[in-house]
Amino acid sequence: MDYAARTSIEVTGIGSMATRQILARLATQFERDTGCRAAITSVGGVEAARRVQAGEAFDFVVLASDAIDRLAADGCIDPGSRVDIARSHVAIAVAAGAPQPDVSSEDAVRNAILRAGRIGYSTGPSGTHLKRLFAHWGIDDAIASRIVQAPPGVPVATLITNGDVDLGFQQLSELMHVPGIDIVGPLPPAIQIVTVFSAATCRAMHERQATQQFLTFMASPHADSIKREHGMEPA
Known part of the structure; x- marks a missing residue:
């Protein structure tokens, strides 16, 4: 070359x-x-x-x-x-070995969030998208006390492996190949965001x-x- x-x-x-x-x-x-x-x-x-x-x-x-x-x-x-x-697409992850929720549709993801303990996302484009989804679904107030936003530069995967969150959302590239977590799947097409x-x-x-x-x-x-x-x- x-x-x-x-x-x-x-x-x-x-x-x-x-x-x-x-x-x-x-x-x-x-x-x-x-x-x-x-x-x-x-x-x-x-x-x-x-x-x-x-x-x-x-x-x-x-x-x-x-x-x-x-x-x-x-x-x-x-x-x-x-x-x-x-x-880049957004994916969803849980701690390795933890039960994996259904994330096959928009309704399934919304229900998984409502049932989750603590929910983690980043300060980047994926986090901005998640906040808009919560507002669109009308659940932002209901889950506000369970939201954990990763500090700038801290991967959501780290929050998951440390036990700080139970359900994490971030760019797939940042979740791949990280030990201690399982990727449940991507956001379904209806609510996926491409960065x-x-x-x-x-x-x-x-x-x-x-x-x-x-x-x-x-x-x-x-x-x-x-x-x-x-x-x-x-x-």
């Missing part, structure tokens, strides 16, 4: 926890193919956006597309460099050519199998 001349150049990026595993694998593959390193910091999405807005020295950022839109509106990224990387994760170069970028080459690689078919291995689909 001819994405970059073999070099000791290192590009730096920042992204949310939802893409942590995928970006790590893509960075490894890119270095193997080109010799160019990609060092990526993974934090909560809100924190990642704040750091880009503050002008920290990152070459690129990978976040949910709406967050990328806000960064573009603020002049923090180059909108012309933007590429869509992956599509598109996008990448763009930052205003504070230093390595323009190599950064653009890495973004091209992340959006290329060469990266598709890695995305699928970690619960996402190519964008």
Whole structure:
């Protein structure tokens, strides 16, 4: 693959926890193919956006597309460099070995939530979607005392394995391959939300050519199998 001349150049990026595993694998593959390193910091999405807005020295950022839109509106990224990387779905999990509720339909998920002890979700797009669902169903007040929102950067899977929640919702990519939990299934189609994760170069970028080459690689078919291995689909 001819994405970059073999070099000791290192590009730096920042992204949310939802893409942590995928970006790590893509960075490894890119270095193997080109010799160019990609060092990526993974934090909560809100924190990642704040750091880009503050002008920290990152070459690129990978976040949910709406967050990328806000960064573009603020002049923090180059909108012309933007590429869509992956599509992500929300899944439901319980502690390993715990009884698994029926989640095959919208009504089944609503009933599972009403019957659950503590319910966990994140500060990211999946959490925002869940809160809207609760309001739409008219159950937000009824379950308010049982809601546990994971702090930024803390996976919902950690809340489950620590016994802090009984039923957890988050991007499938963040729940996969985590010991101590069982994935019950995805949200059913009627209430599923698909989050598109996008990448763009930052205003504070230093390595323009190599950064653009890495973004091209992340959006290329060469990266598709890695995305699928970690619960996402190519964008």
